[in-house]
Amino acid sequence: MNAAILKVKGITKVFPGVKALDNVSFDIRPGEVHALVGENGAGKSTLMKVLAGLHKPDGGEIIYQGEPIQVAGPLDARQKGILLIHQELSLSPELSVAENIYLGAWPTNRFGVLKKRELRRDASRALEALGCGFGPDVRVGTLSVAMQQMVEIARAEAFSANVVIFDEPTASLTDNEKDQLFQTIRGLKARGVGIVYISHKMDEIFDITDRITVLRDGQVQGTVETQDTGLNQVTRMMIGRTLDAYFVKAKEMFGAKVLSVDGLSKNGQFSDVSFSVREGEVLGLYGLVGAGRSELVEAIFGVRRADAGTIFWKGAPIELPTPRQAIDMGMALVPESRKEQGLVLMMGGRENTSLPHLKQFSEMAVMSRSKELATYEKYQSALAIKTTGPDQAMSQLSGGNQQKFVLAKWLCAEPKLIILDEPTRGIDVGSKSAIHELIAELAEKGLAVIVISSEMPEVLGVSHRVLTMSEGAVVAEFKGDDMTEENLIDAVSHHRGSDAA
Amino acid sequence: MQQSINTVLRRHGLILGFLVFLAAVALSADAFLTPGNILDVLRQVSITGMMALGVTFVVLTGRLDLSVGSLLTLLTVIVVDQHNIAGPFPAIIMTLGAGILIGAFNGILVGFVGLNALIVTLAMLSFLQGLVLFYSGGSNVNVQDAQNTWFAVFGRGDFLGLPVPVILFLLGAIIAGLVLQYTTFGRRVYAVGGNETASVFSGVDARWTVFWTYVLSGLTTGFAAIIMGSRVMGAQNTIGQGYELTVLAGVILGGTSLLGGSGSIWRTVIGISMLGFIQNGLLLLGFAYYVQWLVTWAVIIIAVWIDLGAKRGRVFA
Numbered sequence: 001m002n003a004a005i006l007k008v009k010g011i012t013k014v015f016p017g018v019k020a021l022d023n024v025s026f027d028i029r030p031g032e033v034h035a036l037v038g039e040n041g042a043g044k045s046t047l048m049k050v051l052a053g054l055h056k057p058d059g060g061e062i063i064y065q066g067e068p069i070q071v072a073g074p075l076d077a078r079q080k081g082i083l084l085i086h087q088e089l090s091l092s093p094e095l096s097v098a099e100n101i102y103l104g105a106w107p108t109n110r111f112g113v114l115k116k117r118e119l120r121r122d123a124s125r126a127l128e129a130l131g132c133g134f135g136p137d138v139r140v141g142t143l144s145v146a147m148q149q150m151v152e153i154a155r156a157e158a159f160s161a162n163v164v165i166f167d168e169p170t171a172s173l174t175d176n177e178k179d180q181l182f183q184t185i186r187g188l189k190a191r192g193v194g195i196v197y198i199s200h201k202m203d204e205i206f207d208i209t210d211r212i213t214v215l216r217d218g219q220v221q222g223t224v225e226t227q228d229t230g231l232n233q234v235t236r237m238m239i240g241r242t243l244d245a246y247f248v249k250a251k252e253m254f255g256a257k258v259l260s261v262d263g264l265s266k267n268g269q270f271s272d273v274s275f276s277v278r279e280g281e282v283l284g285l286y287g288l289v290g291a292g293r294s295e296l297v298e299a300i301f302g303v304r305r306a307d308a309g310t311i312f313w314k315g316a317p318i319e320l321p322t323p324r325q326a327i328d329m330g331m332a333l334v335p336e337s338r339k340e341q342g343l344v345l346m347m348g349g350r351e352n353t354s355l356p357h358l359k360q361f362s363e364m365a366v367m368s369r370s371k372e373l374a375t376y377e378k379y380q381s382a383l384a385i386k387t388t389g390p391d392q393a394m395s396q397l398s399g400g401n402q403q404k405f406v407l408a409k410w411l412c413a414e415p416k417l418i419i420l421d422e423p424t425r426g427i428d429v430g431s432k433s434a435i436h437e438l439i440a441e442l443a444e445k446g447l448a449v450i451v452i453s454s455e456m457p458e459v460l461g462v463s464h465r466v467l468t469m470s471e472g473a474v475v476a477e478f479k480g481d482d483m484t485e486e487n488l489i490d491a492v493s494h495h496r497g498s499d500a501a
Numbered sequence: 502m503q504q505s506i507n508t509v510l511r512r513h514g515l516i517l518g519f520l521v522f523l524a525a526v527a528l529s530a531d532a533f534l535t536p537g538n539i540l541d542v543l544r545q546v547s548i549t550g551m552m553a554l555g556v557t558f559v560v561l562t563g564r565l566d567l568s569v570g571s572l573l574t575l576l577t578v579i580v581v582d583q584h585n586i587a588g589p590f591p592a593i594i595m596t597l598g599a600g601i602l603i604g605a606f607n608g609i610l611v612g613f614v615g616l617n618a619l620i621v622t623l624a625m626l627s628f629l630q631g632l633v634l635f636y637s638g639g640s641n642v643n644v645q646d647a648q649n650t651w652f653a654v655f656g657r658g659d660f661l662g663l664p665v666p667v668i669l670f671l672l673g674a675i676i677a678g679l680v681l682q683y684t685t686f687g688r689r690v691y692a693v694g695g696n697e698t699a700s701v702f703s704g705v706d707a708r709w710t711v712f713w714t715y716v717l718s719g720l721t722t723g724f725a726a727i728i729m730g731s732r733v734m735g736a737q738n739t740i741g742q743g744y745e746l747t748v749l750a751g752v753i754l755g756g757t758s759l760l761g762g763s764g765s766i767w768r769t770v771i772g773i774s775m776l777g778f779i780q781n782g783l784l785l786l787g788f789a790y791y792v793q794w795l796v797t798w799a800v801i802i803i804a805v806w807i808d809l810g811a812k813r814g815r816v817f818a
Contacts, residue, residue, distance in 0.1 A: 303702060324704040333702065341702045344695035346762050355692055356703040358685040365684045409703070 003066075005030045005194045006051075006082070006163050011060035013046055013218075015396075020046040022218040023060070028163055028194035033185065035205045035226070036198045038215035039238055039400065039428030044198050047215070048165050051196075052084035053077045065162070075104045078155065081162040085152045085169060093141030098123035100140050101154050126157035130184060146177035153184055156193065164188060165196040170204060171426065182208055200426065202231055214238055235429060247436055247461030250443035254464075255279030257315060258417050258448035259331075261300060264309030269295040270472040273309070277417070282439060282449040284463030286456065286488055292472035293452045294336050297419045301333040302326045314416075327356050332410035336421040336452075338399070342406040348391035350376040353409045360413065379408035384434070400431030407438065418442060419450040424458060436462055456485050468492050515754065515807065519775050526782035533785050540664055544732075546777035547670035548573075548725045550770065553748045554677040555604075555721030557769045558714040560752050561681075562694045562707075563761025564611055564618035566718045568603070569748055571629035573741030576600055576726030578633055581642045581736045589652040597723040603629070604719020605712070612711035626745060633738055643735035656732025666728045671770075673724060677717075678766035690714060694761025743794065750797045751776045753804040760808070776800060 004027035013021040021043045028034050036044050049055040051062065053071030061068045064080065071077045074084065091100045099106070101123050107115040123136035132150050140148060149169065156164045166185070170178045185208060189195060197209055205212060206226060214221040214237040221237045260276035270292035277283045287293050299306040302321040310317050313329055321329065335341035343352050354361040354372045361371050376390045383404040387397060394402055403423065410418060420439070424432040439462050443449050453459045459466055460483050468476045468491040476491035478484075527534045552569050559566045576596050583592035603625070610621045644650065658665035681687035689710045692700040697707050730736060755772025757764025779800075780793045 301702075322704075322706075323701060324706060327704040335702050340696070341698050344692050344699050344762070346695045347691070351688065351691075355688070355700070355705065358688060358705075362685050365686065367683055367685060367688060 004028060004063075005065060007063040008047070008051070009061050009063060011047065011050060011057045011062070013043075013050060013055060014058050020218050021050070021057070024215070024218070024220050025060075026213045026220060026223055028196060030162070030192040030194050031189055032210040033189055033195045033197050033208055035209035035212040036196055036215065037200075037202075037205060037212060037234065037238060038221075039398075039430055042215040042238075042428070043218040044215055045167065046218075048084055048167055048196070048198065051077070051082060051163075051165060078159050078161070079105065081160060082165070083156050083159065083161040083163070084165045084167065085149070086167055091140050091148055091151060093139070095140060096136065097127070097134065097138050097140055097143075097151050097154075098136035100151050101126060101136075101158050105159075122158060123154070126154040129157045130154055130187070144177075145172050146174070146180070149173075149181065150184070153188075156188060161193060163194045163196070165198070167198045168200070168426070169197075170199065170201065178204075200428070202234070205234075206231070238429060247457070248440040249462060249464070250280065250282055250440040252464060253280045253444065253446075255446060258313070259300070260312040260315075262310045262312070264296070264299060264306050264311070266295065266299055266304065266306045268472075269304075270299070270469075273474050275467055275474060275477075276312075277448045277450055279416075279446045279448055280443050281465065282443045282451060282463045284459040284466035285450060285452045285469060286454075286459045286466055287469035287492060291469040291492075293469050294421055295472075296469070297333060297421060297450065297452065298335075300326075301331055301419065303333075327413070330414075330416035332356075332413070332415040332418040334403075334406050334410060334418065334420045334423055336425075338402050338406050343394045343402060345395040346393050348389070348393060349380060349385065349387055349405050349408070350390035352394060352405055353379065353412055356409055357413045375412045376408075379405075379412060383408060383438075398428070400427040403427050403431065403435070407435070411442075415447065417448040417450070419452075421452045422454065423451065424453070424455070456488055460485065460488070515756075515775075515804070519779070522779065522782065526786060530782070530785035533782060538781070538785075540667070542777045542781045543667045543670075543774070544664045545781070546774050547664070547666035548729050548732075549744060549747050549751060549777070550670045550773045551673055551725040551728065552718075552722050552744065553751050553769045553773045554673050554766060555714075555718035556748050557677070557752050557757055557764065557766055558681070558690055558717050559618075560749075560757055560759060561690050561761060561764055562711050562714050563697070563759075564711060564714070565749070565759075566607065566622050566715065567619065567745045567749070568607060568622040568625035568629060569718060569722045570741045570743060570745035571626045571633065572600065572603055572719065572722045573726055573729065573744050574736070574739065575603075575629050575633045575636070575741075576723055577729045577733075577736040577740050578637050578642060578738070580726055580730040581644055581734075582637070584650070584652055584730070585642070585645050589650055592652075593727055596726055597720060600719040600721075600723030600726070601716055602719070604716040604722075607719070608712035608715030611715065612708045637736075637738055639738065641735060641737045644730070647734040652731050653734070654731070656728050656730070656734075666732065669724065669728065673721065674766055674770050677721075681766055686710070686713065691762055694763075696762070743797075746797050746801070747776065747793075748773070750800045750804070753808065754800050756804075756808075758808050759805060 007027040009025050011021050011024045024047060038044050046055060050057050053073040053076055062071065069080065077084065092103065098119050102119060107118045109115055120136050127136060130150060130153060132154065134143065134147060140151060169181060173181060185195060199205055209226050211223055212226055212229065212234060213223040214234060216238060255278055257276050257278050262274050264273045265271045273296055285293050295304060298304045300311060302323045302325065306320055311320060339345060344355065350372050353376055361368055373390060380387065385401050385404045387401065394405065423435050439449055439451065451459065451462055466478045466483055466488065467474050468488055470492050478487055532538050552573065556566050556569060576599060579599055580592050580596040583595050607622055607625055610616045611618045644652065647653065654665055655669065656666055660668055681690065689705050692705055693707045693710045701707055729740065751773030752769050753759055754776055755768030757768050779796055783792050783796065784790060
């Protein structure tokens with residue numbers, strides 16, 4: 001085929017204590033979509049940051065259009081024609097679409113005054129080329145996530161990018177929006193742009209990519225043609241073993257009701273929600289992003305205040321708790337965002353694990369280091385968490401290992417109810433199935449479990465019963481044989497349809 | 502190699518620069534490294550240092566307390582005035598009580614109402630300066646019978662060859678350090694500063710944690726006022742002016758991050774002492790006393806810069 005447009009040769013990047021990239025080589029051809037896959041901590045993000053100029057490599061070279069180059073920073077990369085589209089978008093919500101497209105590279109006259117007309121004209125051109133349904137003057141903050149992503153992609157047009165790197169682009173998109181994104185990607189591809197596609201979602205990778213490069217522990221395990229390979233082979237390359245039993249469901253041994261809510265409402269977030277969950281039961285909560293699932297469980301846990309409704313704990317009505325009271329009763333919440341809500345990133349595993357239960361880990365308000373260490377060691381080995389020590393900062397761990405510490409900090413107090421909000425989002429296949437197994441194990445030990453997930457196979461795979469939520473309301477409940485993908489989709493979309501009418 | 506030199510400079514650059522400065526001053530001013538001068542500096546440092554102990558807790562939660570300058574003035578005026586009216590012991594109790602009260606007031610506004618710490622404490626700085634003048638009517642107060650009161654021990658006394666204020670400061674530092682490192686409260690302070698949202702999700706009441714750090718800040722400023730009043734045996738209406746920035750400079754010079762979550766008491770002890778020696782050294786080199794304001798500026802800018810650099814390094818790492 002064509003000669004490579006971008007070649008990475010023997011890139012090495014060392015962080016204190018870790019070799020994040022070890023002699024990594026791969027290449028991107030014009031007009032191909034090249035997947036980069038690997039478990040969390042395999043080095044994908046580091047590699048992309050090297051290409052975008054956010055990291056300086058410790059060895060190796062980047063050859064772009066036949067010439068070795070140095071990338072000074074994201075803007076430099078963009079001007080050279082290499083564009084990184086982050087998982088978390090890098091836009092200024094208060095600025096217009098046009099200003100965002102050219103962020104940092106605005107056309108100015110010699111007095112430094114912005115050339116607005118030129119900016120608008122060029123931005124319009126880029127937006128039209130992509131077929132965006134909005135103009136250059138819209139404030140970015142008012143756009144949906146999918147539209148904001150289009151603004152980032154418009155940069156590819158605006159800067160005539162030759163290489164576009166997508167980092168988990170579908171993480172917060174609906175199916176429809178995903179289809180549109182794929183169309184856009186195919187359009188870029190047809191124009192000869194080389195595309196790097198990073199994702200955890202295998203179906204997407206097999207859908208849209210031409211070649212797959214697998215990274216493991218900072219090393220390239222191999223590059224394969226997508227059409228000549230299968231899920232099993234790629235997974236084996238990623239984790240060194242095949243996964244056959246993906247989901248394990250806990251045996252049905254239900255006990256007494258642990259938690260019931262009756263008519264719980266919060267203005268604008270969820271309304272009139274009622275359900276209950278029993279010992280040993282795994283209750284799934286399915287719904288699209290924005291359906292009010294996280295808001296609901298945060299209100300149960302006391303991080304938010306519900307406006308109305310009653311919570312029953314072990315059959316008795318209780319006052320809406322504070323998080324402290326909820327924890328002391330035996331509730332645990334593994335929140336949606338482990339970095340913002342789950343962990344203190346500059347602390348290590350020891351301190352994060354004891355944080356919700358300082359009383360149990362202290363005597364007369366003096367912390368007991370030995371108790372903390374004992375618990376840390378117990379869960380570090382039970383959950384097979386990779387660290388260099390009890391005080392290694394969370395920020396240095398991979399997503400999967402971080403998530404295991406979030407679990408550890410709740411499990412160590414032996415809760416009666418554990419609520420898991422998107423417990424496997426953005427973590428690697430190996431940690432994912434470990435968490436699925438753990439959910440079954442906990443339920444069999446008699447815990448009540450609530451699992452929130454946007455991934456339908458996951459919710460169906462681990463739960464005994466599934467509630468679907470849409471626009472803040474519980475719209476349906478499924479058990480046993482009724483728990484199918486079609487029914488769930490139906491319940492969620494039907495409700496939306498009837499609301500629109 | 503280049504990299505490792507950079508790391509060394511980043512981590513220990515301030516200390517290295519400080520040692521070079523010390524050597525330079527020592528070579529050109531014979532008086533600098535005499536025991537008498539060193540004890541003098543430490544005596545000076547014990548006042549700002551005592552205040553900095555409480556402020557360190559506040560800064561660790563990611564907040565600021567700029568009100569401590571005027572608070573020092575107010576509390577010094579109170580302790581001296583009440584000494585004359587009610588006697589030394591009631592004066593001390595009243596001073597500490599007033600410090601706690603003002604701290605609690607800041608703590609409510611920042612911790613519970615959720616107002617911006619910079620604005621709240623800056624406004625308090627202004628308010629307290631006004632309050633001082635209301636209280637004193639604009640005149641300076643002096644301790645009567647200064648020769649015979651046991652109150653003199655806090656600022657002027659010696660014990661085992663060490664000045665009492667220095668002993669008090671070190672004692673305070675040890676207690677504050679132990680509280681911060683080993684108690685549940687200390688852990689909450691670090692957690693709230695490190696990630697407030699995650700702390701709340703872990704059942705830590707960030708509002709109360711922040712509240713108590715301001716109370717501590719008021720309390721340690723109370724102790725500082727007692728030392729100050731005893732040392733000067735009087736109080737002018739501007740006696741604590743500018744102390745809020747000196748204290749803050751000392752805290753961040755030690756390496757406690759303004760972003761919260763990282764730092765310690767021993768860092769503050771080092772930072773505030775370094776600042777004391779720098780200011781004393783400049784005086785001995787013949788600079789006018791007001792050069793200390795310029796030094797405070799430079800120290801704040803450099804320390805914050807280094808802190809930011811370290812954070813960036815971590816983000817990109």
